[in-house]
Amino acid sequence: MSQNKKIGLITSGGDSPGMNACVRAVVRAAKINEIDVCGYYRGFDGVLDNDFIDLDVTSVAQIIQRGGTILKTARCSRFFEKEYRTLAFENLKQNNIDALVVIGGDGSFTGAKILTQEHGLPMIGIPGTIDNDLFGTDFTIGYDTAINTVVEAVDKIRDTAMSHGRVFVVEVMGRDAGFIALRSGIAVGAEAILVPETKTYIEHLLERIGKRRASKGSAIVIVSEGDDFGNADKVVEAIKERYENLDVKLTRLGHIQRGGNPSAMDRVLASFLGAGAIDAFLENKFGIMIGMQNKKVVHVPLEKAIKHHQDIDENLLKLAEMLSI
Numbered sequence: 001m002s003q004n005k006k007i008g009l010i011t012s013g014g015d016s017p018g019m020n021a022c023v024r025a026v027v028r029a030a031k032i033n034e035i036d037v038c039g040y041y042r043g044f045d046g047v048l049d050n051d052f053i054d055l056d057v058t059s060v061a062q063i064i065q066r067g068g069t070i071l072k073t074a075r076c077s078r079f080f081e082k083e084y085r086t087l088a089f090e091n092l093k094q095n096n097i098d099a100l101v102v103i104g105g106d107g108s109f110t111g112a113k114i115l116t117q118e119h120g121l122p123m124i125g126i127p128g129t130i131d132n133d134l135f136g137t138d139f140t141i142g143y144d145t146a147i148n149t150v151v152e153a154v155d156k157i158r159d160t161a162m163s164h165g166r167v168f169v170v171e172v173m174g175r176d177a178g179f180i181a182l183r184s185g186i187a188v189g190a191e192a193i194l195v196p197e198t199k200t201y202i203e204h205l206l207e208r209i210g211k212r213r214a215s216k217g218s219a220i221v222i223v224s225e226g227d228d229f230g231n232a233d234k235v236v237e238a239i240k241e242r243y244e245n246l247d248v249k250l251t252r253l254g255h256i257q258r259g260g261n262p263s264a265m266d267r268v269l270a271s272f273l274g275a276g277a278i279d280a281f282l283e284n285k286f287g288i289m290i291g292m293q294n295k296k297v298v299h300v301p302l303e304k305a306i307k308h309h310q311d312i313d314e315n316l317l318k319l320a321e322m323l324s325i
């Protein structure tokens with residue numbers, strides 16, 4: 001039997017482009033340091049079901065460019081129950097896992113943190129979510145690709161919106177966070193951007209849409225699915241009620257935002273953070289999220305990463321407001 005240290009690796013929660021690049025980086029950085037890596041399928045579900053694969057250098061070849069995750073992913077409902085968390089810990093112990101590396105978002109980190117609290121299992125988090133809503137890292141893995149997907153789609157919508165003189169309401173992902181809406185909205189020159197972090201004043205919005213449509217001939221409204229006024233259906237309804245003669249269409253971009261080949265930015269970020277997790281393991285640093293701040297890899301206490309939910313950038317909000325005249 002190998003005398004090497006061994007880590008368990010999962011991708012968990014909603015998938016994000018770049019997760020594979022991160023898996024590759026974790027495995028290769030581990031192998032260089034003679035650490036074994038056991039990849040569990042479908043996040044915590046795989047840990048509970050003992051569904052895993054021993055990963056080596058070649059098993060992560062040809063995946064850096066692929067979207068999704070070769071380890072598959074899931075939102076594990078069983079993990080809410082204490083008895084299943086105990087089972088997870090026992091399975092990991094039996095498999096000689098020294099630490100668990102979790103690539104995911106705040107839900108996944110919360111699960112892993114409870115496992116540490118209840119059973120003392122060391123863990124390291126890597127931010128993998130298109131939402132970019134984790135505190136302590138400038139960007140999360142998948143965010144850049146997702147906003148580029150939105151931009152590509154909305155540029156196309158803009159063409160037809162202009163040709164027909166229509167108003168398009170485009171719903172983007174972000175249940176609790178408006179980062180996708182805000183950055184992609186600025187990039188496509190949206191006439192209005194609705195994010196959950198700021199209150200939506202519907203009267204103000206309707207007035208703005210009417211004016212922009214009149215001056216420019218068409219208008220694009222980007223709506224975060226979690227906006228406080230409601231989702232895109234509600235926004236379309238309100239516009240139609242106010243402007244009976246306006247041609248209003250709804251496009252819900254949905255899960256195309258989570259797929260596709262990761263951008264160069266996401267591949268490089270994923271590579272840095274994956275290698276950073278192994279550095280942290282070698283330094284015995286646990287209960288942290290590996291983040292990137294000002295181009296430097298940093299360690300963020302997990303507690304902070306989860307609880308402090310990144311604030312929306314006021315400067316970006318102002319910029320969007322100023323330029324959408």
Ligand code: F6P
Nearest residue numbers: 014105129130131173174175258
């Ligand atoms: O957390 C990432 C995310 O894509 C959110 O933006 C979105 O609200 C959610 O996942 C959708 O999750 P599911 O694919 O489970 O419906």
